[in-house]
Amino acid sequence: MTEPRRFPRRAVLGAAAATLAAPAIVGAKPASIVVASSGGKLEEAFTAAYYKPFTAKTGIQIITAVNTYSKLKATVDAGAVEWDVAQMDAAAAANSAKLGLLEKLDYAVIDRTDLVEGVPHEEYIPCDVAAAVMSWNTRNVAPAAAPQSWAELWDTKRFGGQRGFWKQPFQTMEIALMADGVAKDQLYPIDVERALRSLERIKPQIFWWTSGGQSAQILIDGDIAAGMSWNGRVFDPKQGGAPVDFSFNQALFVADAWVIPRGTKNRQAAMDFIAFTLQSGPQAEFAKAIPYGPVNRKALPLIDKPRLAFLPSSDENLPKGVLQNFDWWAQNGQKTGERFNSWMLG
Amino acid sequence: MAGIGRAAKPWTLGRGYLLLLPLPCGFLAVFFVWPLLRVVLRSVLDPRPNFSNYAKVLGAGPYAHILLYTIEIAALVTAICLLLAYPVAALTARMRGGALQVMTGLIVASLWTSAVIRSYAWLILFQRYGVVNQALIALGLAGAPVRILQTTTAVAIGMVHVLLPFMLLPLIATMRRIDPTLLRAGRILGAAPVRLFLRVYLPLSLPGVNAGVALVFITSLGFFITPSLLGGGRTTMAAMIIEEEADTYLDWPLASAIATILLALTVVIYLAYGRLARVEVTRSLR
Structure with a gap:
């Protein structure tokens, strides 16, 4: 039902965005990006390990939002995407990918060499275990x-x-x-x-x-x-x-996974943000803030032993499960x- | 009734007031009728224009069962609310001054706490080692903790607690308008208390009963938080399955079809009840 309307509206938006962006340098950094998450303790950990250090490094502010799942579909279908990055349950992320709601991830920007086996996917990437x-x-x-x-x-x-x-x-x-x-x-x-x-x-x-x-x-x-x-x-x-x-x-x-809603205006910054959070340093900080394990294997040596015992993806615990x-x-x-x-x- | 209406000069809308009418109508059209229409349209047009969503809901899956359960529990909750509220409302309606204010204050105050918090409170009370089980054991009514949570009983009690004010308020409003001289007249004419109640008080209170029943029943049909917190495997209500289809699987057409059937059932039941109630009121007033 929304299908025939989507393209004209997006085209109009796109044209408007192009006009607005014209004087700026191509690929310029946005002042901020919107990152949606389920809030609570998870968002506290995200803020400490990812949001603040990312802003300090890049100058891009993080605006937080609540990741109501049906809102992803509503905004993507209407061509009015509000989030640049969203965290969601990995199974929901996989479902969104199937429904065509997500941008493809750019693995030239996101380094996957040290990630746990089975983690990287074409349109979503788990960020914790x-x-x-x-x-x-x-x-x-x-x-x-x-x-x-x-x-x-x-x-x-x-x-x-x-x-x-x-x-x-x-x-x-x-x-x-x-x-x-x-x-x-x-x-x-x-x-x-x-x-x-x-x-x-x-x-x-x-x-x-x-x-x-x-x-x-x-x-x-x-x-x-x-x-x-x-x-x-x-x-x-x-x-x-x-x-x-x-x-x-x-x-x-x-796992929780990062996704980029299809049609975001800040695709590049969103990709940079995801790449940043998957580095060993921020991954270790995250695992110290909340008992979810890192997906980056290189983060493990940065975490002390007593803490590792409680993390799902530690060398000791990962082989116990699936x-x-x-x-x-x-x-x-x-x-x-x-x-x-x-x-x-x- | 008709005679009284004709005798009093009817109040008419001035032209100025009529001009204000498009505002609320427009608001409702844009924010209520149109979205509702979209839901109905989506259920027959997506993913293809046919009735496949309805076939699925009414087919072998869990949906028809869940819709039926929803109506059952709504009817149960409405009946319990009516039985509990009727005597309380009748007493309250006879109060005057401070007592009446305190009573209405108590009823309205319970609306200030959200259904989520009240359902959580029941969760704590109904626990295996909670207050209710301790009381049952202390009173010798149970030998060991009874399983209360996860049952229809728990859901019904939680829902009655939340919905009771919606039954009480229309009942009290109607009962306060019952002319006490009618009851006195009945007594003078020799009617026994039971007969007085059945032939005079009850018929005069029926408009309040109807309003309360409609309000509680229709609100019950859409309950979500209370059944999901206090219920278990078998206590899935329609709103829960609609939410699951809409927000877990993003299958909006199927969710729309379930919602449309629930809406249609509500309207049908309401109309049928309205007709029945009207017949009942006119017959008893004759």
Whole structure:
């Protein structure tokens, strides 16, 4: 419906922009770029590790925005892009790429030589490594019963109580497959029915959470005995003495990714910004501010040992798990979600 | 009724007032009717002009089930709200002066706290080791903590809490207008309390009941935060699935189709209820 209108409007905008830019030198730096993120602690870490140093180095100010996903589509479709760079969940980034909402990344500007294997993609690039980990409440689960694998977490004879999982097929299905004995390098393409059969075995014990905050809350308060959490959500409570613990065994590594919305006026500056954030120095600073691992391997030596133990992409932790296949979800997410929802209602 | 209307001189709009009318109409046309029309159009035109989105929603997938559940829980919440609010409203309507102000103040004050915060509060209360479970165990009503969260019960309680004022306020407004001399007349004519209530008070309060029911039922249909926080695997409501299609998969045509069906169902139910209620009111007033 928006298709026929898009091009004339963009052409008008483009012409207007060209007229405005005419007196300036071609390729001149913009005074500022807009970077959208999910806010909160992530944005605090971005500000300390990326935004401020980037502004200090280039003079380009960073204007922050909230990365409402549907806004990406709305603004790109209308030819009125508001963000120059956006952070989003890597699976969402892959989906946006499939829908044609993103600019191609310029790997002549972005240096990918030291990045973790499997990270660079044509239209999006993960900028950190987080993990969906097994976690448990140490009051509800005796130390001897603490799960070392997803299969042990599934075992209701090992310890009783509810198991908390994300009410989404992404990540939950990979974990269900590992619990059913699928090797971590054999997860894709996902055997949806097998994953559901695995979840079916503990369905009455599942507590479905819908937000990261909720997942931590129910774990700390003891509503559930164990389950899946994001490492960033259980790290602080554990450090603060809450009765929670977690393990990177069979972790599913997930990521935030940078994308450039199609039609941005500051494509070059956006590319420079992304390239800057992926350098070892800023990557190390980021990982010190929030417990998400760097994607640049050269950042690891810049981080102290105790901190590395909690980072998903450290040399010690990375081999324990597997990186999520974002493109599989971009291709199959919706129909898998439909099946997942039907199963849940049944 | 018609006789009274004819007797009083009707108030008419002056020409000056009529000139002001295009402003709100224009505002609604641009910011309500047009976007709504876009949603309906998108559901039949995208990705191709046909009814494939509707076929998908009404087909084998989870969507029809979720729409049905949404109507069920909205009806349940509306019924509970009505049962709880009716006696409270009847008492409040008889209050005068300070007591009435305090009561209305309490009802309105609950609207000042957002539904998000109130739903979170229930999340804390309903926890496994929360206040509600502790009370149940202390009273001997439960041997071990009961699972309250993740159930329709939790969702219904949370929604009733948020929506009760919307039932109370129209009820109180209507009940305050009931002429007490009518009740006295009924009593003098020898009507027993039950008969007095059924034949006089209840029929006169029905306009308030209808307004409250419509307000609560329609608002219930669009609930999002409360069911997603307090509910579990089986308590997915329409707004949640619309949000998921729109904001997780960016499938706006499908989201539009679900939204259009929800809108159509709402209108149909509202019209059917309106017709039923009108018949009921006229019959009981006869």
